[in-house]
Amino acid sequence: MKRTIITVVGKDTVGIIAKVCTYLANNDINILDISQTIVSGYFNMMMIADLQKATKAFDEITNELAQIGEEIGVQIKCQREDIFDSMHRI
């Protein structure tokens, strides 16, 4: 599996990164890069993750992350890196 971009957007609250990272660790997903910012109370995070050793299918991971997002009131998306690369890198 190629590199994957995980984005988390929503109202800032305690423990967002912890929740997401715990899930990734439990599923053997390695984080290659992480950047985060807060704009007027809104939490914006992007992770570049390597799903090579992940035990679950991409589809399942996407759904479970979205579910975790719902629980803590943020939107979590999981997308293959290629879509961003094609748009922003020649």
Added chain:
Amino acid sequence: MLNLSLSEVKETNDMIEKENLDVRTITLGISLLDCIDSDLDRLNAKIREKILRVAKDLVSTGKDIEKEFGIPIVNKRISITPVGLVGAAACKTPEDFVSIAKNLDEIAKTVGVNFIGGYTALVAKGMTPAEKNLILSIPQAMAETDLICSSVVVGSTKTGINMDAVRLLGDIVKETAEKTKDNDSLGCAKLVILCNAPDDNPFMAGAFHGVTEADSIINVGVSGPGVVKTALSKVRGENFEVLCETIKKTAFKVTRVGQLVAGEASKRLGVPFGIVDLSLAPTPAIGDSVADILEEIGVEYAGAPGTTAALALLNDQVKKGGVMASSYVGGLSGAFIPVSEDQGMINAVEAGALTLEKLEAMTCVCSVGLDMIAIPGETPNTTISGLIADEMALGMVNQKTTAVRIIPVIGKKVGDTVEFGGLLGHAPVMPINPFGCENFVNRGGRIPAPIHSFKN
């Protein structure tokens, strides 16, 4: 390569989530030439076998790509070899052709695609008896199927215009309207008349798999009027250089997504990649409008003086930006200006800013033509033929694709509104010039190709 930045990722996702960026269609072109048979039942069976075999994974693959990349793929479609050719040996009557249409409709429903295009006759210079029968079968075929799109190519720069076909289609459009009058004459929304039709167009209703194409091919249509509009709102008041650069850059980004999706679909389905059609195709959704871009460029409403020039530059910059983003560009590529499918166009008509004549002028500088326009049901058949002839002449002389998809709504008059639903939207019934052209369209024969077509 540098890692992506948060702002780049956010820009892409904002385009998708807030500005309606989507892949409008993955269209799988399938040749049916190897299905040809003189026995109608055998022909229908072979068509069914081939489409089910080649397209069985189209919809699920589309959904997988959608999920993995996080980009909506609105339509999954199939285009086939023009049925006027495929059915020529087997079909002796219009009813024979209708049986193929019904077969295709069932196949479309089985495969789960949104449309099959290619219920088509190529009659730019002349009609074979089979092609004439296909044209005669269109009203019944459109009334008795849900997912079949029909097109008739009646002219080209190389051949001139087949006026016999144009005259006949005035009747056919009207009859299709009559046969589907319980649905606001919806059948006409699935029938388009073309000049200089491309063989690889992924957009409906005009998609068919041309005879110049391979056995099967993936063509992708991207869209994103909302993305262009948002980008332009950030350069309000700047000069034309800045305006054009902004459109180009945006078109590049949008097209790159199409190229990516086309490549993935091609790889996963084991079908060669054909082209990306880089079109700005509006939908009735708010913020997904080409008319809104024209207003952002600076006209009060689409249709105001300046509109044709604004559209000309928009169309050209979209092409310039898109061409480098894709390895093969084709189809219609440009800005679409349907009326019912674009909320900004509807507003312009309702405000009295946009007329049929202005739309005709606009079709000279953008892709395609008079599209999804509702006119009074009482419009004479010959007037519809005259309108088609005018639009075909624009295409023929300007060496571009033009099309007419017009809906004479039975029982409705100017000022009424028609509701087509879904992506087809709704439309105010527009006035059409009341003066006649019977003596012109009834002459018979064809209009010769223009002098500049002789380039040999």
